[in-house]
Amino acid sequence: MPACQLPAFHLMAKPGGSRCNLACRYCFYLRKGELYPGSRFRMPDKVLEEYIRQTIEAHCIPEVTFAWQGGEPTLLGRDFFEKAMALQKKYRRPGMVIQNTIQTNGILVDDRWCEFFRANRFLVGISLDGPRELHDACRTDAAGKVTFNRVMRGLSLLKKHRVDFNILCTVNAANGDHPLEVYRFFRDGVKARFLQFIPVVEQDQESGTVNPWSVRPEQWGKFLVGVFDEWVRHDVGTVYVQHFDTALASWYGEPHGICVFSPTCGTAMVIEHNGDIYSCDHFVDPDHLLGNILSVPAKELVNSGRQVQFGRDKRETLPGYCRNCPVLFACHGECPKNRFAVTPEGEPGLNYLCEGYRMFFSHIAGPMEFMVQELNAGRPPSHVMKFMAGKKTTGDGSRTHRRNAPG
Numbered sequence: 001m002p003a004c005q006l007p008a009f010h011l012m013a014k015p016g017g018s019r020c021n022l023a024c025r026y027c028f029y030l031r032k033g034e035l036y037p038g039s040r041f042r043m044p045d046k047v048l049e050e051y052i053r054q055t056i057e058a059h060c061i062p063e064v065t066f067a068w069q070g071g072e073p074t075l076l077g078r079d080f081f082e083k084a085m086a087l088q089k090k091y092r093r094p095g096m097v098i099q100n101t102i103q104t105n106g107i108l109v110d111d112r113w114c115e116f117f118r119a120n121r122f123l124v125g126i127s128l129d130g131p132r133e134l135h136d137a138c139r140t141d142a143a144g145k146v147t148f149n150r151v152m153r154g155l156s157l158l159k160k161h162r163v164d165f166n167i168l169c170t171v172n173a174a175n176g177d178h179p180l181e182v183y184r185f186f187r188d189g190v191k192a193r194f195l196q197f198i199p200v201v202e203q204d205q206e207s208g209t210v211n212p213w214s215v216r217p218e219q220w221g222k223f224l225v226g227v228f229d230e231w232v233r234h235d236v237g238t239v240y241v242q243h244f245d246t247a248l249a250s251w252y253g254e255p256h257g258i259c260v261f262s263p264t265c266g267t268a269m270v271i272e273h274n275g276d277i278y279s280c281d282h283f284v285d286p287d288h289l290l291g292n293i294l295s296v297p298a299k300e301l302v303n304s305g306r307q308v309q310f311g312r313d314k315r316e317t318l319p320g321y322c323r324n325c326p327v328l329f330a331c332h333g334e335c336p337k338n339r340f341a342v343t344p345e346g347e348p349g350l351n352y353l354c355e356g357y358r359m360f361f362s363h364i365a366g367p368m369e370f371m372v373q374e375l376n377a378g379r380p381p382s383h384v385m386k387f388m389a390g391k392k393t394t395g396d397g398s399r400t401h402r403r404n405a406p407g
């Protein structure tokens, strides 16, 4: 297949593997270090160069994004990233725009890092779980020390240097009951404009039970509803919440912005520090190891039968309960990693968070339909704020919602 007909793909890099300076209670990636006993957990120059060269060469579109994650990628030091920038410059084609994003806990961010991020136009994702007590409930270092002050210090430096940043908040058992407190802290305290909320769902490897810091299904639904009710009345067009943007795309009939709400997936893979490529960040295990970039070109691994089937399985393994669900068009059964519950009929493969998603997507139907109507009429969707003015909410996300309730 000629390169320009290849589907776009995304290889999220873990240049330092799972190595991290924190030990958050819910982290699913720390234990991945066991896959590489004795490793230095540092991407060798040869792997770095292949990763950058192959990624650029496989993209015929004029824009390529490199995403750096971990573990904690800043542990590699700026030298590593300076090298990566030089390689991007070396292989960049004329007219091509290269973007870099990095997900960090912010602990090591100092003036020098900020200057680097600013000079290279990085988008920096900061992991923050809300105000002090809610953040510190799970995000501690290896010695068990809390981290809120250190993260906030890094964040204020990013702001001082005018580095673009967004907030990634993992929603867990501790902060899950406080949607308004969390959202208002990000909006008014941090003054963040781009927010991502990720539900923590982790199973105990031995017992198969859900770990106590995981968010509960109804808690997740109420969290999203609580944030939405505030956003849709005050912040449409000024604060961007990934779940709400993606939902609007679903109602509008556009492609879903994120893999978990797409009908199929499989185009967002992970490259580990040694060049191993895995099907997805949540499937870094021997069964989902596709190959190594030093021996097989990444574009072949992306299009391998195994990976294509991995992506199709998201749709093909949906239980009947999902296939007949009124909000399937927006949910698509969410991520297969969370599909370990059973349907009311006893069929396996239902998403653990289903109750929450049914609640959330049903609740937002009215305002979503209104926003679509406005878009179709060439008017801004932010008009929904007037439409919602005066409609009742308890403000804590605890109301029980029926479908199409607003309207």
Ligand code: SF4
Binding pocket: 259, 260, 261, 265, 266, 267, 268, 279, 280, 281, 282, 314, 334, 335, 336, 337
């Ligand atoms: S398995 Fe889940 S996280 Fe991974 S690509 Fe598919 S939907 Fe996305």
Ligand code: SF4
Binding pocket: 321, 322, 323, 325, 326, 327, 328, 331, 332, 333, 334, 350, 351, 353, 354, 355, 357, 358
């Ligand atoms: S809300 Fe539940 S039943 Fe509906 S598609 Fe999502 S997981 Fe399936």
